[in-house]
Structure formats: structure tokens, C-alpha cells
Amino acid sequence: MLRTRLGIRGKILLGFVALIIFFIINVIFIFRTINNSREIVTGLFEDKDQSVILLNDFKDLVLRSKMYTLNWVFQRKDEEGKTILKEIHTEEYPVMKANFEKYADIWGSKEQYNEISKILLNFEFLKDSQEDIMKKLASFSDYDDFVIKSEAEDILETSVIPQSNKILAQIDQLLQLKKQEKQIARQNILNSFDNLSTGLIFSLGIVVLIGLGMSFFAANKITQPIQNLKVLIDALGRGEQPKLVEKISNDEIGDMSKSVNQLITGLNATSQFAEDIGRGNFDSSFTPLSARDVLGNALMEMRDNLKKVAEEDKKRYWANEGNALFSDMLRRYNTSVNELANHLMAALVKFVRANQGSFFIVNDDLKDDIHLQLISCYAWNKQKFIKKRVDLGEGSVGQAWIEKDVIFLTDIPNNYIQITSGLGESNPRCIMILPLIFNDEVFGVIELASFNVFEKHEIDFLKKLAENIASSVSIIKNNERTKHLLTESQLMSEQLRTQEEEMRQNLEELMAVQDELQRKVKDYEQELNEYKIRHAKGNGVMAG
Template sequence: MKVRMKLYVKMLLLILTTSFVIFGTSILVIGLQIKKNAYNKSVEYADLTAKVNARQIKGEMQKYMSTAQGLNNFLLSFESLDSAARRANFMNILKYNLKKKTDILSLWTIWEPNTIDNFDSLYINVKGNTYIGNFSPTYYKEGDSIKLEGLSSGPLFQGNYYTTPKTNRKQTLLAPYYYSYGKGEAYAVLQTNMIVPLIYNGRFLGVIGADASLDSLQKYAEQIKPFDESYAFLIAHDGSIVAHRSSKWVGQKLDTLKYSKVTSEEILQNAQWNNNYSFTDVDPITGQETYFTMSPLTIGKASERWVFGIAVPISELNSVAKNSFILSIIAGLVALSVLSIFIYIIARSITRPVTNITRVLEEIAKGNIETSLKVKGKYNDEINDMAQSVNKLIDGLNETAGFAKQIGEGNLDREHQLLSKNDFLGQSLVDMRESLKEARKFEEEKREKDRKQAWVTQGLAQFGEILREDNDDMQKFSVNIAKNICEYMEIPQCAIFIIEEDENESYFDLKAVHAFGSQKLIDKKVKEGEELVGRAISEKSTIHLTNTPDSFATLTTGKTDDPAPNNLLIVPMLMNDEPFGLLELMGYEPFENHQIEFTEKLAESIAATVSSVKTNIRTAQLLKQSEQLKDELSQQEEEMRQNLEEMQATQEEAKKRESELSAIRNTLQNTTMMAEYDLDGRIIRINELMANTYGHAAEHMIGKFQDAFVTQDDASRRGFLKFWQEVISGVTKKRIHEITKRDQTIYLSETYIPIFEDEEIDRVLNIATDITHKVKLDKEITQLMNKVSELKNN
């Protein structure tokens, strides 16, 4: 029986027994202790470097948050300022601070609607505000100048720059992102936002933010090298890499770096919530075994934590102990000469089977996985374990190749047993099989969808021919349609209701019923709103009921064993939203979407045909009535001829008056200032004369509130609102309105007239006259009278 002895045991027995006295004291005691101490000191130095620089970066970034907090304290004093001057003052403060803070890219604030001054309606689409008028200026730097960002038409209050501080009501540090102010994506820089919520008396008013470039942090990180081959990095709270030795990783996510021992989520979680977190792993970038130490940093009162770290190759940490090891190696060279013979014997015993296994692995690397390559183990040690592993590899690759071949031949139901949880090749093939299954399923669904669409198209074309047959006889027409619907849709029952009208009311008459292969004679009339049929007409929408009770179907085959149809589809026949009838279908199976689509489109076509048929029938009736009236008209022709002469004279007079009225209306439009408003005070119509008087184009004033053009302050606004309430209460009001345009004062005499329709006020008409000349003359006359009075007194 062979005694199993592992390879490392053989090496210990042959080598360590000879070298123990020589190497024991010098290497194991001195060398290892020195190496351990040097390694620990290097680790402590790396940890301390990470902490110190984390605090340094925190101090740099804290300046930006402090700026935002300082502006927050100032903005919350808004009620102490005059409401009309708040927006302008705050914009000047933002602009001043941005110019003063050379390292800040942008300062901005967003206020909730009608919180700063209740004047949002006056600032709609005004730069520094939004399209709904709420205060939202953004100042940014472009060279040496400070610019105000243009209007944004996008959705409001939805970005995490707004929703996050509004939700948690805390200072917020956003994840880094690339952004360019006005120059395009080519000039985008990596930046972050320091955001402070505006909380006043427990109420959320908005946010104030400072945007800071992160380029300086990249330069700072590049300078930090506590060891020759070490490097520093900075990670944001969402895993984004903010700074790194290699700039190509900046802006990437941490999970793009695949570590073998820990996940990126574990790294980020531990580093953010431990004062110092470290681990050792193979560096995905350098491929070296590396020691990583990280220290978190918090900006202001923000809950988001960033992480600063140092990466040091293990070889660097051990470099201090190299000198001691060199001395130990020199001392051991003498002993190595004694051990050389034994090492040779050991090497020979190891290299032969290893060489054989290497040859097999080279064949496998070339793609040769024949079972004849299997290695036969001669030793009961690790070499034999290697041989067994190679044999398992050959078997696994053959199984995987067979699985791949089955997939290639279209057998997607073949199962495959993975070699282990790390069998990436097998898992990829399994994933490929599932993807092919999904593709096959998608293709089948697409084919089925195309088939249903073709069924709808073909049916509509077929019924297009049917609708042109017998459409002069409504009864025969209805019977033919009902029969063909049952046959084409393979359903047991179809009924057609057609609208009928008498002198007093309209109703829907059951014209035809085709059930179980034959025509049924049923007399039924339904009014709009009655039963399901009338409800479908009233709502002008399709009704689809499934699994109705057996008693719901009024028509059956007469055989007790035959099932009754229990799925109902009612489709109104509409044309231009006017009902002309409806289709009532019964089926054994629920109606599918394409069947409902087909029935609704067919109902539209039938409605058009019914409308045409009814028009033809009505035309025939009218022709018959016209024949009857022909004689009466002949008798009245002479009387009408006499009346015609009188009517012509009257018509000429009417045309003359219409021409005069038209001339008067055109004259008013061209000589009189006119405008119309809705009851809320919005301009709905204004002529060019009045628009030019206000200094605007007519098309730009339409849709705007009138008080935006006639009030200058809160007092005049309140006065105008009181005046407006009296006008919309039904009172015609007059007033003198003063306008200043280009240093010129214009006086208008305005008359506001309520316009009634159906005894309700519909709109307000404003007719204005320029009385500037009259006012100036009155002032001159007053001045002259004052002078005459002074002369008399003297």
C-alpha cells in the first residue's frame, strides 16, 4: 500500500532538515521579524496618509458648502426686503458671490412657485425665472465674465438636485457628473453640487446650490505618493471615481474595477461608515497584490460620504526588509551549495510529471480536448491531484462542447450541468441558450401578431366588397352583414341594430340576427341608454363582457348538451362621433384584441354605408315629395315672381347697408384702439393700434394678463383688480390710463364694456382713445389761467 505524502512534506523533509540550523536563526527570527515590523510601519504610514489627506480634501470642499450655507442664511431674510425688489437683490447677491469665489463654477437657487413674492405671473418666461414664473436664476462663469443661464422648458422640480434636499431637508452633496456651461459637451468638466434647502418656519421654500469643479482634486490626488509605486484615489458616495492616478478612470464607477476578494458594494459600504477601512487584493489596474486603505469624509451636514484612499503594492510595503533578506541570502549561499544535489534530485522528481501535464495543457490551449490526452497519475501527491484536475477539465470541456453543438443544431431544451459556480464558459452557453429561446419566442409572437394584423386587413378588404352589395335595401343589407360576420369571425351569433327616427324620437331597431348558422326573426327596439346596447350607444364606446352566466344568452341551439356562448362584444357604429347603429356579437371564447380592433373598424365602415343608404332613401323620399310639390310650386310661381321683384329691391338695400357697416367696422379697427379680454383678464384679441401704444407686437400680448401692462406696483395692481371686479360684474366702466413709452407719456381714455352671450358675461371689450393732446391742452390752459390770475392779483 502506497503511503500518501504531499509534495510540500517531501520538500520539508529533504531541504528544511539540512537548512534549519543555517537559516533558522538568521532568516526565520531576524529576517521575518524585521520584515514584519517594516511592513506594519509602512501600513501605519499609509493609513495615516489617507486620514490626513481625507481631512485636507474635506477642508477644501467644505468651503463650497459654507458658501451655499451663507447664501442660504441671507436668502431666508427675504421677508425683510421689499417684495418688488427681492428677485433683483438676490440675483445681484448670487452674481457678486460668484465673482468673489474664484473656485466656484456656478451659483443657483430654485424657489417653489409663489413663495418669494407672489409675482410669478409677472415673470413667466423672464430670464432668471421659469416658464411658470417661479424664481430660478443660475449664474455661471465664462472666462472673466458672469453670465445668467437661459430659460429652461424642461420638467420642473424633478431632478435629484431638488427632490433629495426637499425630501430629507438636509445639506446635500450630489454625485459627480460632467457638465458644460454654454460651450457644448466638448468643454464639459467633472463637477459636483453643494445644495442647502431653504427652510423657513418649518416650510420648504426651495434650494440654494454651489457647483464646484473637481479637477483640482484630481491634481491633488496625482501629487500624493507616500511610496514610489503607490497612488491616491477619491470615490463619491455613489461609487463614482472622482480622482485617480490614471485620469481615464475618472468619472467611471467603482464596480468597473473587478476585485477578486471583495465586491465594490462591500468596499463602498465599509469605507463610508468606518473611520479607517483596509483590505488586500490584486489591483485590477496594475495586476499586483496591493494594500488598499480608505478614510471617509463628510461635507458639512450632508449625509452623503465620500471616500479617500491610498493603494500601495505589497512589494513596496516589504521593500524596507529587502536589505535584511539580502544579508540572509548571502549567508545562505554557502549552505545552498551543500543542498544543491538534494534540490536537483527533488526537482527531477517533480518536473517530469509537471512537464507531462504542461504538454497536455498546451494541447488543450490549442483546442484539442480528445479524451486520449488524459494524464495517468503515478504518484499519490499534489502532482496526481493536478493530473486529476486536468482530466476533469478535459471531460468538462467535452461536455460543454457537446452542449454547444446541441445548441447549434437547434436543440434548445438540452440541459447542462455546470462544472462549478465559477464555470463561466458553461454559464455563458446556458445564457446563450436562454437568449435564443427568448429570440425564438419573440419571433413566434411577431409572426402571430403579423398573422392577426393580416386577418384584420383581409377581413376589412373582404367586407369592403360586401358593403357595396344590397345597400339600397337596409333589411337585406343587415342580414348579409350579420351572416358574413359570423362566418368570417367563426362566432355563433351576430345581431345588427340600425338607428330609426320618427316624428317624436329616435331608437335602434334590431334589423338582423344570425345565430347558429341561420337567420332569426326577432322584433326588438332599444332607446339610447337602455340595456347594455343603449349604454354602449350612450357612452359611444365598446363593451366586452366575458364569462357571462348561461342564462345571459337568449338564443341557443336548442340542444341541452350544447354550451351557450358566454362572451359578449357590443360595438357602436359611429361616423363623425354620431351613432348609426351597433353590432352585438356572442362567442364561446373571449374576443381577442385584434378581433375587437377588426369589429370597431368594420363598425365605422358599416356606419358610413348606413349613413349613405339613409341619405339615398331620404333623397328618394324628397324626390317623391318634390314631384308632389311641383304642381303647388307652379301655382305659386307667379306669386313668387311678384314677390321676387320686391325681394330684389330689399336685397339691394340690405347690401348697401352691409357695405356701410363693413366700412364703419374697418374704420374703427384702423382708427380706434380696441382689445378683448376673458373674465380672468387675459388678452384674447387686440388690434395693432393698441398694441403699438403699449410698445409691443399684438401677437406677443395675446394670452398675457392685462394687469402686467397697466400696473407698475402693488398699489396700482390692487386698484386695477378692484376696477376689474366691477367690470366683470356687468358694469360698463371708464378710466384714464397713463402710459410711459420711450420717455413719452401717453394718456388713454378707456371704456371697458362687458359682452353678454346667453345672458352670461362672455368677455370684456376695451375701446380706447388717445387723449394725450387734450390732456396737454388742458394743462396748458390751466397754466395760462393761473398766469392770468396772477396778473390780475398784481
């Protein structure tokens, strides 16, 4: 029986075929591991995040309904709050309930969905109690009825507040459960990447063994090239990142060196990229080996999806941080528009990374001279004290006032506004002008200039913030107007008291003068009578 002769080329080729087959098997294993990780990550960042968002939104709805119910009972003139409470019952809650039913499959277990059903049922009871209060205090006259007011307060204390607290506790319990689920999912991701690392190490070990076998087999004929390949493969087996083969011969061994180089590059890049994703570094760069690189393209797709989720979370966190910051500021500085404007512009310019901000307030002290007055200007971490007046329709600021609409400019004319920095003076890249509108009335205008063009989520945030600022300015101006009227009333009362006192003193003086005149008249009459008597006696003596 003749034995088939296998030359060096064939033997080396056979060895590399075995190596490639094993590498393909290993790639399939890694691909499956990455797919499993992607499914876990998708569930973590989509389903669980969606459920957490729904729970947080519902928690916010319960808190607002509780707050506006309190306002309904104790602030009869809060018409805006009453309208919002009605909208919560008729619009927001039905949408919220529909969302819970729409995403029923994201809760993971029937027990969680049953708990959501209980929470919704409890809110129905809470809504009934709130509507009972709304019916009892439906008009201003109801607040003056002691019995009705007492009944409403009793419902608030015994039903609305306890039910609200119970629902909030149930929501917090579910949020804690979702947090635990997220931690478990994260651990599953880490386990998947551990399996991936183990597979890579195992594959590298097999590569080392095959390389060593081929080196010993062909040592007598191709010693040095094979020895170089062996050194590289040994380094891979130790987990190192060896240098690529620099001298590549123009033969079969050269082709092998090219393949090993490609293997080293691919394994190093894949391992590094997988580790970066595991650490949460979604900005790590990675280039697939080719357009048909299934593993590389799968890693790229997973990285892009995770990066997109992380960016959305970052924007959401930024907006929530801004809402908390400026809501606290609006509550804290609620007595003076100037004080509010100074603190607000200092914080706003820094928060949106603008370079300059101006706060204009509508000055309507004189009805025939209504204009915008600059009350605060903040630029480059310094507050500017500048007096400036803008009439209706004057410039972009006046145009935003008259149109009651936001103006966003990116094509800035020369000399429109100059921003001074350490590099000199230059035009900004964008201008955003926000009218402060509340109840269809403009109370002021905010102008922001920046070297950076505002992104969409920043613009949306600024528009919403402008509405809140307008509401606060409206309240402050009403309070100031009321205080001014009270002061004028007190001054008028004091003037009337002073005039009354002066009139009383004058009357007393007149009465004293009258008494003196009457006394003098009596004296004159008495002297006249005495004179007549003496004169009559004198005439009688003369006649005798």
C-alpha cells in the first residue's frame, strides 16, 4: 500500500487549515456570547429603563396631584393649579394608564404587573377622593361655608394624604425591585464578557499548541521563520501583545506570517474593544477587518446602540439637574425680580455653557411709555451693570417681544454683539432670544449668546425654563404691585389723619377767637349801656 507523500507546503497548509477551522469555531462561540450580551444589554437599557421611566413619571403624577389637591383646599384663588389637577385626572392619568397597559410585557413577571394593577386601583380611589374635594369646593362661596370647608379638609387628611403616601411607597418598592433587576442584568453582562475572555484565552492556547507543533515538525528545513512565528504565538499564549512579523518572505511561510499578523491584529483589537465595552467606554474606536467581518460588525453595532442609550441618559440627567437647580432658585428668590434675575443669569450662563446672557423686564410703570429694561447682564463669569432700554419691535429682542416667539440665530451679523474673551472680541456663533410668556402676556425677554451652537435638547430645556421664569416673574410683580398699593393706602391714611388733626386745631382756634369776640361784644354793649345811662342823666340835669 503506497503512502501519500505530504510535502512541507502541504503539511503547513494542513496545520493552518486546522488553525483556521478552530478559529472559526471560536469566532462562532464569541459571536454567540456577544449576541447574548447584546440581548441582556438591550433588555437592561430598554425594557427596564422604560419601566423605571413609567414608574418615575407616575410617581411625579401622584406627587403633583397631591400638591394641587392641597392647593385646591387652602388656596382658593389658585385657578391655574385647579386646571392642572383637572388635566391630571382627565388627560395625563388616562395616558399614563394606557402606557402601563401598552408596555405590560416589560415588567418581567405577573406579580409585578399585578402590583401595578393594585397601584392603579389605589390611584382610582385617590382620584375619587380628590374629585370629592373638587366638587365640595367648586366655587369661591364654598370656601366660606365652614361645614363644607371642614369636610374637604377632613377628606384631605383622612383619605387623600394617606392614599397618596401609600401609592408613593408602592412605587418606591417597585423602583427598588427594578434597581435590583438591573444589578442582576449587569452581573450577567460581566459573566458573558468573562466567558468571552475565557474563549479568547482558550483559542490563543490552541493557536500556541498548533504553532509549536508545526515549528518542531518543520524545524530542520524552515527553522528561523518558524521560530519567529513561535515566539509570537508564545507571547499570545501569555496574554501579551507581541509585535507583528516585520520580515515576510515571498513564499508559503510568508503567507503564514501574514495570516498570523492578521490574527494577532484581529485578536488584539477584538479583545481590547470587548474590554472597553465591558468598562463602559463606548467611544473606543474599532475597525472591522472587512465589510464581511461578522464579529467586528456585530461589536460595532452593539457599541453604537449602547453609546446611543448612554447619550440619551446623559441628556436626561442634564435636563433633570437643570430643572432641580432652577426650580430651587425660583422658589428661593421670589421677592424681587432684580435679585432673581441676577442669580438666574449667573447660573444659566454657566449651566448652558453660554458666554453672555441678558435679562430684560417689561417696564409698564407709565402706560404711555412701555418698554423693555435690562436689569441683569452676565458674561464671562462677571456680572455686568449696564443700563439699556429696548422699545417694542426694536431689534431682535423687541421683535421677540412683539411676536411672542423664540428667535434662534446662527448667522450672526457683524457687530450685532461683541463677546470679549482672553482672545479678544469676536461674534458669537448663535443667539437665542426667549420671551417670558405667562397667560399670553410677555413679562420679559432673555437673550443668550454663545460660541457653541445650542443643541436641540438644550433649546427645548430653555423654552420650558422660560415658561417657569415667566410664571415666577408674574407672581413677583403682582406681589410688588400689591405691596405698592398697600404702601400708598397707608400713606393716604396718614395724610388724612394729619389733615384731620390740623382741622381740629384750626376749629379750636376759631372757637377761641369766637369766644373772645363774644366777650368783647358783651363788654362793648355794657359800656354802651353805661354811656347811655350817663348821657340820659346828664340831659335830665340840664333840662332841670
